[in-house]
Amino acid sequence: MNLKKVVLFILCLVLLCSMVSCSNHKDTEITQNQDGTEITEPSGEEYSKVLTVSSFSDNYFLEQYAAAFQEQHPEVLIKFDVFNESIQELISEETISDSADESETISRSVGRSNPDEDLQPDKYVLKMSTDLMSGQGGDILDLSGLPSAKYADSNYLVDLYELFDNDSAMSLDEYYTNVFKAYEYKEKLYQIPLGFSYINFGISNTYSTEDIMQEKNYWDYNMMFDLYDQADDHYNGLYLNYTLPGLFIREYNTLFNVQDKTCNINSDRFIQMLIRAAECLPAGFDPDAVMIGSSEKIDMSDKLFIALLFPAQIYQYKDFYEKEFTNVQPLLNSDGKIVLSAYERLAINNNSKEKELSWEFIKFCLSDQIQQEIAKVPLVNGFGAFPVKKSVFEAVFAKDAYMEEELYNEIKEWNDSEFTANLADAVIGKMFEDEIKSFLLGFQTAEQTAENLQNKVSTYLNE
Numbered sequence: 001m002n003l004k005k006v007v008l009f010i011l012c013l014v015l016l017c018s019m020v021s022c023s024n025h026k027d028t029e030i031t032q033n034q035d036g037t038e039i040t041e042p043s044g045e046e047y048s049k050v051l052t053v054s055s056f057s058d059n060y061f062l063e064q065y066a067a068a069f070q071e072q073h074p075e076v077l078i079k080f081d082v083f084n085e086s087i088q089e090l091i092s093e094e095t096i097s098d099s100a101d102e103s104e105t106i107s108r109s110v111g112r113s114n115p116d117e118d119l120q121p122d123k124y125v126l127k128m129s130t131d132l133m134s135g136q137g138g139d140i141l142d143l144s145g146l147p148s149a150k151y152a153d154s155n156y157l158v159d160l161y162e163l164f165d166n167d168s169a170m171s172l173d174e175y176y177t178n179v180f181k182a183y184e185y186k187e188k189l190y191q192i193p194l195g196f197s198y199i200n201f202g203i204s205n206t207y208s209t210e211d212i213m214q215e216k217n218y219w220d221y222n223m224m225f226d227l228y229d230q231a232d233d234h235y236n237g238l239y240l241n242y243t244l245p246g247l248f249i250r251e252y253n254t255l256f257n258v259q260d261k262t263c264n265i266n267s268d269r270f271i272q273m274l275i276r277a278a279e280c281l282p283a284g285f286d287p288d289a290v291m292i293g294s295s296e297k298i299d300m301s302d303k304l305f306i307a308l309l310f311p312a313q314i315y316q317y318k319d320f321y322e323k324e325f326t327n328v329q330p331l332l333n334s335d336g337k338i339v340l341s342a343y344e345r346l347a348i349n350n351n352s353k354e355k356e357l358s359w360e361f362i363k364f365c366l367s368d369q370i371q372q373e374i375a376k377v378p379l380v381n382g383f384g385a386f387p388v389k390k391s392v393f394e395a396v397f398a399k400d401a402y403m404e405e406e407l408y409n410e411i412k413e414w415n416d417s418e419f420t421a422n423l424a425d426a427v428i429g430k431m432f433e434d435e436i437k438s439f440l441l442g443f444q445t446a447e448q449t450a451e452n453l454q455n456k457v458s459t460y461l462n463e
Helices: 003-024 060-072 121-133 148-153 160-165 177-182 221-230 244-249 268-280 314-324 355-365 368-381 390-397 405-415 426-440 446-461
Strands: 029-032 038-041 049-057 076-084 140-142 192-204 305-310 325-330 338-348 419-421
Touching (some): 049 060, 060 076, 076 121, 121 148, 390 405
Parallel strands (some): 049 076, 049 140
Antiparallel strands (some): 192 305, 192 325
């Protein structure tokens, strides 16, 4: 390639980058109403304050909470900087109301930046890390899949405990502090879940052996593996709702420590877990599948276990699962703790010029109004979370006509348990997914899988 062609190529590349930059920073945002009609959203010049929320994917419910916040603060525009658009089919139109007696649909549109297409979570980690390193990023960050420990160590995040302490209108005692504690890092709270859930397991009612069917207070993986070894051959594997990598997500905190940056993945315990778990998977298990499928469409007669996400499937459990399964109890990790799943993990960017406003929005999401909406989500479309505000949990679930008092009391006791939370990010998740997939396909042994993960995760944590 001669010099003229090189210069021409560079000029074309610069022009292309300029065009992309302009398209991503245009003054007018185009979005859609819920009826599908396009509307033009102002860039923020008509508002005295603009708040940006950065997330990996589109989040309908968080957008509705933002819209409700804007109704109360018309001077504020909340924009969503979405990295990758997710397609969500909404079963019914959601409403957010200020009172239980008067419900009003929030139709105000929320400003949203154009998302990039077909991008993976690990690439999102790279982009967000680069933005924060350069002093950019949204005012509020959804930390799902992001390396929160690395960000905290780099002073990119605000300690939310300090904001609680300095705000006379807020009291930690009103919330499930055991949930907050699970997301602590070095005794500070850099991210706050708006709701939480956890996995429970049940055993098939068709299995009648007395020692198997005796009442359990909890499940762990060893108990499940032992039970599977005793089961008849016609039980076609563990029904897990997710792949083997998803199974080990619950064990992350026992395999490596993001705070101490240490790993024990190449231990005999993990190797044996790999081997035993693979033996329990149903025939024809697809390593690429994220979900096995809708449980209503699966023949439960050959499944020894069922996984239930609480509270999302409480009502399905009462109507369907309870007929097929018993001994539904929390699934504990190897340290004897329930592993939480968070419903949103919001953090405040330490680079933000709108820290006070960001805190006001998070407070709004922790208020009775939004916490009640979070509690109602499972009633609407079968997924959601328990609210982190105790009084809202009691008000919503205690009065639920579909929940028997015995189940309510059990859940209340489980919610007071000592929890742990997975603070690993999408990069580590991808490492586990790739290595375990290679193991399932027979490309490497369990020992090689453990050693590869030990080296990769250890190197990544210490970068």
